[in-house]
Amino acid sequence: DGGITQSPKYLFRKEGQNVTLSCEQNLNHDAMYWYRQDPGQGLRLIYYSQIVNDFQKGDIAEGYSVSREKKESFPLTVTSAQKNPTAFYLCASIGTGPYQPQHFGDGTRLSIL
Amino acid sequence: AQTVTQSQPEMSVQEAETVTLSCTYDTSESDYYLFWYKQPPSRQMILVIRQEAYKQQNATENRFSVNFQKAAKSFSLKISDSQLGDAAMYFCAYRSPLNDMRFGAGTRLTVKP
Numbered sequence: 001d002g003g004i005t006q007s008p009k010y011l012f013r014k015e016g017q018n019v020t021l022s023c024e025q026n027l028n029h030d031a032m033y034w035y036r037q038d039p040g041q042g043l044r045l046i047y048y049s050q051i052v053n054d055f056q057k058g059d060i061a062e063g064y065s066v067s068r069e070k071k072e073s074f075p076l077t078v079t080s081a082q083k084n085p086t087a088f089y090l091c092a093s094i095g096t097g098p099y100q101p102q103h104f105g106d107g108t109r110l111s112i113l
Numbered sequence: 114a115q116t117v118t119q120s121q122p123e124m125s126v127q128e129a130e131t132v133t134l135s136c137t138y139d140t141s142e143s144d145y146y147l148f149w150y151k152q153p154p155s156r157q158m159i160l161v162i163r164q165e166a167y168k169q170q171n172a173t174e175n176r177f178s179v180n181f182q183k184a185a186k187s188f189s190l191k192i193s194d195s196q197l198g199d200a201a202m203y204f205c206a207y208r209s210p211l212n213d214m215r216f217g218a219g220t221r222l223t224v225k226p
Contacts, residue, residue: 003140004202014206031212033214035216037156040221041218041219042119042204042217042219043204043216045215048212048214050212087114088156090158092158092207092214094212094214099163099165101146101160101163101207101208102148102158102206102214103150104157104158106156106157107156107157
């Protein structure tokens with residue numbers, strides 16, 4: 001079945017360390033997104049990509065970086081510049097054509113050690 | 114930029130009763146798409162219902178229906194015959210034709226037995 005796979009499910013980071021969250025989709029979707037969700041809060045957009053080798057900053061891009069070298073993959077790096085990285089991270093994608101909803105992965109929980 | 118507002122941080126309903134969750138949005142575009150997503154404690158994002166802006170008819174999916182008022186920029190979700198499994202966070206979402214996605218802050222729904 002097609003879907004979005006995020007890994008790992010849980011991730012721990014030491015102070016000053018960069019970590020990369022994986023997001024892979026086999027839905028043949030062009031647009032991919034990264035969201036951050038804090039406890040009891042909504043989804044805030046970090047980065048999104050409409051096409052390979054192109055991406056745009058969302059509302060809270062500082063301290064994060066992404067790449068989009070392949071259509072299927074949109075990894076998110078949480079850098080040491082992100083001072084409060086503990087959160088739940090969701091990856092999503094949208095297919096072409098109107099009326100398509102976002103499909104979501106199961107998320108990655110990142111915690112600071 | 115488009116914004117989505119959910120004015121009810123928490124709602125409660127008795128099992129088998131009906132509840133309505135509110136959502137308003139702000140946009141200057143004439144065509145767009147609206148969605149309601151459910152996020153249970155597992156934190157999976159589950160599509161509940163969708164509405165295309167140019168369609169006058171309100172969408173319905175089993176016990177879930179919407180009241181879409183385009184002029185008022187309002188998109189409320191009605192849950193009929195509420196069940197214990199409906200307890201979750203509910204997010205209203207807006208999608209522009211260019212795939213710009215915006216989410217509300219969410220409404221936490223509690224279902225009382």
